[in-house]
Amino acid sequence: MQNLILASSSPRRKELLENLRLTFAVSSSDVDESFDPTLSPEEVVMELAERKAQAVFKDNQEAFVLGSDTIVVANNQILGKPADEAEAVRMLKTLSGSQHEVFTGVSIVSPTSKTRFYEKTEVWFWELTEDEIRSYVQSGEPLDKAGAYGIQQLGSMLVKKINGDYFAVVGLPVARTIRELRKAGYQLPY
Template sequence: MKPLILASQSPRRKQLLEQAGLSFTVIPSDVEEKLTKKNLPEDLVASLAYQKALNVFERYPGHLVLGSDTVVSLDSHILGKPTDDDDARRMLQMLSGGWHTVLTGVTLLSAEKEVTFVEKTEVNFFSLSEEDISMYIKSGEPVDKAGAYGIQGLGAMLVEKINGDYFAIVGLPIAKVVRALKTFNDHV
């Protein structure tokens, strides 16, 4: 059985893999995430997931590597992680009272096989007041989150409903990941 490596330092992805009972090592990739307006959101997250997996796989070729990336998309406009509180405020104002899409790309890479897929989940926010947004920003939670919110934390209070995989919004569509791992016969 090839050892599994998570090519991410995301505590949320780590927790989801642990929740699924998987044995793995965390070795973050050092790929710099560059969001460009030229990329379609689906293509971007698939490409970043692959780049992250490949970056670690090149250092550990005898392993099975899991790379992943998540972005928020509003009308095909990609919202990455906010650069500061003002950027977080801008993003939350854009998302307020409407639907957006969270896309999580996943790549599983071994010497024998490669699987890449993108999971899309639609999210609807309540209409947010300036006070709601300011309180959320003061919590510090938006800092390292795509779209300036985390549904698994206080950001849950912003969300009216979702259509799709909750865990993909958190950062890893764990049920699909486990099923994909099973196709690597030597692993799960």
């Protein structure tokens, strides 16, 4: 039997894989998430996803290891997870009433193959009031999410429209990931 390991502690990625009825283990690693600022957003997310997958694969060399990373890019600036509420407010003010991109990189490492890819989704926010921003930040939801919002929960009220893969914004482009797992030789239960 093939083992699949999600190299992430993200409850959102875990839920997305559970929704696909896949059997998998979760094993996150403490990798350095700093990156070369000269890299493109695409390269950043693929590099970080691969670091995560490789760190877990090192101790699980018979498994298929899936790593992923998500960033938000607004005005050519990468927005990671906010350090505190004040930074979350600043990020949301930046995103208010404008369009930004969400990049999610995925890396799949197995005994016989290694692949990485990314998905880019364009997201437009409504014009947000100070009260909307403060209320959302006080909910606590934005503090562990790239760009200070989660599209799948309360943050859905901020989003006017998207162009691209909704699930990539959540944290894992599921349809492409399934196809890439198949290509890598992982036997799906369906």
